Amino acid sequence: MMGKMLLVLLSFVMLTGCGVQDHILEDVLLAEVVGYDTAEADKIKGSTVVSVSQSGEKSSMGKEVYTAVTHTDKNVRQQIESEAPRSLVGGRLSAILYGEKLARKGIYDYVDTYRRDPAVGRDLYLAVVSGKAEDIINVESKMLKTPGVKTEEIIDHNSKTHLPETSLHSFLYYYSGKNMDPVLPLLEVEQNHIKIKGIALFKDDTYIGKYIKYEDGFLFKVLLENFKKGVYEARIKEHSYIAIDNISSRVKYEIKDGNGSPEISIKAKIKGGVLEARNIELKSQSAVTAIEKKSEKTLEKKLDRMVKMFQDNNIDPLALGDRVRSQTRNFDSKHWEDVYRTVPIKVDVDVELVQQGITD
Amino acid sequence: MDNLPKKNRKVSSFFAMFLVHKMQIGVGLLGFERVIAKNAGYDAWVSILITGFCVNIVIWMSFRMLHKDGNDLISIHKHLFGKWVGGGLSLYFIVYFVFLTITILRTYTEVIQIWLFPGINVPVLLIIFGLLVYSCVAGGFRIVAGIAFIGLLIGMPLLLLKYFPLQYANFSNLSPVLDHSVKDLLLSAKAVTLNFLGFELLLMYYPFLDEPRKAEKWAQIGTIFTTAVYLFSAFVSFAYYTQEELAHSIWATLTMWKIVDLPFVERFEYVGVSIWLFEIIPNVCLGVWAASRGVKRLFAVNQRKSLLFLLFIIILSCMLFQTRQGIDQLNTIVSQVGFWTVFIYIPALFVYYMIVDKVRKRSK
Structure with a gap:
């Protein structure tokens, strides 16, 4: 009996020795939307909106924007850490945006890193931004009156009427499948609001620069599903x-x-x-x-x-x-x-x- | 002669269903899809049916031998080949069970490493596993059977999660049906084998089944149930992924948990992988139990001592496999060896047993 008790105690002690990293909500920054743009000379500019939980009784979440310019996507994250007060985690990421210029160069490499990452969900949205992804990020960070991530919500409720299903999963599905091409929503900023401009058309992972207008998205959906x-x-x-x-x-x-x-x-x-x-x-x-x-x-x-x-x-x-x-x-x-x-x-x-x- | 286990250490005949089924559903279910789709593409579900049916036949053969012999594989070997050759063959099976266990344990710890805690200290984790397994197996076969039952009970609700990927399902992926050659289908059927391995343990725990003739029916039902589970999972995964994407998904089923959207858990796979522990522990327990029982019968050592020794070897070997490639290779080799053992050796043994049986009867 004594031996068994000892065994149980021992396993508790040993479990703590497993070298597991913990993430405590108050000690991390939750990335909500990430945007990528091209920058000069082969570089990319990544920007992200993070929600910062505030201590105290009022449980409001403040939002902050961080940006960094580097060569690779995950390095953006490391660079952002250099100015962030706490570590950044991607478990609650709900949308990834790509600037028009970047999308025309092909986005697969930027999508692949999220597919590979076990910490990131699979139902997050991808979208192309007419202009710069950074602009949406900036608008997103200012919309604090209602809770939730605007970009995600806009795409989500329009997916029922004028947009096809465009999660990370469906992008990967259409990209990897033979004889089919993906589409993504095309967003723009209009008078400090995020707005859907239409459906961006892709050849494999490259935005071809053409899009279906928002009104006609309905027609596209009629054909698709x-x-x-x-x-x-x-x-x-x-x-x-x-x-x-x-x-x-x-x-x-x-x-x-x-x-x-x-x-x-x-x-x-x-x-x-x-x-x-x-x-x-x-x-x-x-x-x-x-x-x-x-x-x-x-x-x-x-x-x-x-x-x-x-x-x-x-x-x-x-x-x-x-x-x-x-x-x-x-x-x-x-x-x-x-x-x-x-x-x-x-x-x-x-x-x-x-x-x-x-x-x- | 061999002493059979006493009545109070046996389990009811219907436990054969849980024992057979539980051992077949393990870590393989998390990512078997891409392996089986390699040759036959999305017709691979036919291969699952083929393999499932073959397993039914092999179980039938095993029970024919066991009913006649009344004990286990080790006494069959002894009866057919004498002490030394028979002992050698039994030793082979012990090593095979050990390798099966290593594969299960290492593959699961890899999942923990990659999906949950990249920085986890694997040796410590394995030692904790070892303690848990030891405390289960040391309790005897009844405890192991009970764990198998609990594992099944806890694991089954996870099948309901298929509801989420079904929302994205594209069943046109499966058509046109049977667009592959028979050879491709059979090659895929061979690849399915790894997922069905484990039922051959019944050659070891047969004497522990009360009313073994009834148990045969339950063992068959267990296998049919396994076939159904794999078939269902394959259908969902095939409808959810394109073939090209599936080819890159190491854990197709596990990846599908990522889209599970419940109001109270944002990322379900963390819960899923943890629940899966209850699917793994019974399998490891059964594997180690069978191997240690074999050692006990063969070398007449105390089962607890052999159990400690085997666990030590298993944990040590698990630490040897460090990379994805190594683990993948381990899986492939065990799958190959298992295929030969189950589908070539056991039927051959069956035929030989029947011939010997006839000849000996006549000479009497």
């Missing part, structure tokens, strides 16, 4: 617009002859309600049908143009190649890459207006 929210404004004729509230949108891909000369037809079905109809009568069924037809036309035209733009730039954010692969035996991805730009892609939209609000 099934979802249930969002409002889209379609032009019916001169001076008359209709705002369609998306109740449910479903998309289907039909693929023929994946290894020969492929043909793709995309069928999207949007069930929606009318939120606003300017200068349009909605009294009779025939009028509603006419508007459905008209908005289908408008959407199809826009989507056709969008898909064409993808093909012209030889990017595949819709993962068309992967969809073809999943329906083709012994898929020849080399052949697909050769023909992708010329593959006929037909977009078919079916709009059904099932609700018109509480008036007619």
Whole structure:
């Protein structure tokens, strides 16, 4: 009995000898958003917003910005330590931003270090900043009136309507997968507010400088996945617009002859309600049908143009190649890459207006 | 002749299910996906079914031999090959069990090192492990079986976490189904072996099972359960990662815990790795128990003494493997050796046993 007690005591004593580093909340700085920009001569400028827990009864978190210019990403962290009063930890990181210039050079190396790091989560957001990432960091640090990380929250709630899922995971998924390319949200600063400008398009890990406008993000989402929210404004004729509230949108891909000369037809079905109809009568069924037809036309035209733009730039954010692969035996991805730009892609939209609000 | 364990040291027949299943679910589950997808790509789930089925057959064979013999592998060896050759073969199995244990222990400590505490003092950690394992195994087989049961109970809820990656799932990754050659599928099936290893321990603990004929059914159910768990995990991982990304993910399942988003824990993998300890301890206990039991039966030494000796060797060997490459190599070698032992040696032994049995009966 005595021996066993001794054993238990001994293991407690030994555990403390394990050389484990501890992080106590009050003794660390929690990085919330990190931004990277290019700097002169091969260098990068990293900046970060950290929340600083304050002692005392009021539990408000102050925010501070730190920046550093170095060659490698993790060295940025070390450099920042040189001016930070406590050590910096990345466990609560919620967004990583890349300046436009840096993104055009390719961001994989900057993403890879976060994938490798076991201390960092996988559901954090990546985004490209139109202009400098530092600007967003500065704005973020001043927004103290409401708690939470603004950048993260903005991307998060827009992911339901106008942005595709763009976490670290989906970037890695689309980047590493063959025959698909990632997209990231494009942010900008407007009058001291963080704003989504659109969806930045990538070829592998390189921002190609083109983006889908925020309004059209809805259309991109229609093509990419099934979802249930969002409002889209379609032009019916001169001076008359209709705002369609998306109740449910479903998309289907039909693929023929994946290894020969492929043909793709995309069928999207949007069930929606009318939120606003300017200068349009909605009294009779025939009028509603006419508007459905008209908005289908408008959407199809826009989507056709969008898909064409993808093909012209030889990017595949819709993962068309992967969809073809999943329906083709012994898929020849080399052949697909050769023909992708010329593959006929037909977009078919079916709009059904099932609700018109509480008036007619 | 050999003295069999007394009734009060045996466990009920249904424990065979936990014992077989627990030993198969271990550290491998955290990152088996990329190994099996190497050859057959995302058709590798078929390979899991193939291996699972083969294991069922090998278990059937083992029980045929054990039912006839009534004791364990060591007495089968003695019966077939005599004292010296049979003893040599039994010694091989003891070394094999030791290596299996080393693999489990070292791979898990690597996970702790990389995911939780990079600066951890591995020897001290291993010694604490050793103390824990010693106190379990010294309590006898019933304690070891109980630990296996508790491990299963604590580990199972972790399967619910698959809900989170399923939100990002892309099941089109799996299609077109069966787009690989039979050879690729079989190569992957071979790679799955490491994850199913451990069931052969039943050759050692057979005499400890009460009503062994009933236990056979439970052992088979345990293996089917294992197959189901691996199949489910593989499906989720394949739907979550692209093939290219999976090829770079050393711990695919563990990495998936990173996206678990619970209101009260920001980073679940820390909790997950800690809970996983309860999956590892029973496996190490079972491995060490089987090896020390073997030493006891072969050399007639006190099991506690042999246990201390074996633990000492295991901890010392674990310290020898320092790098990722070394640990990876250890896993590969044990997987190879295990494949030959389980799928070649045991069936061969079975055939030989049946022939000898027939011949001896006739000569009587």
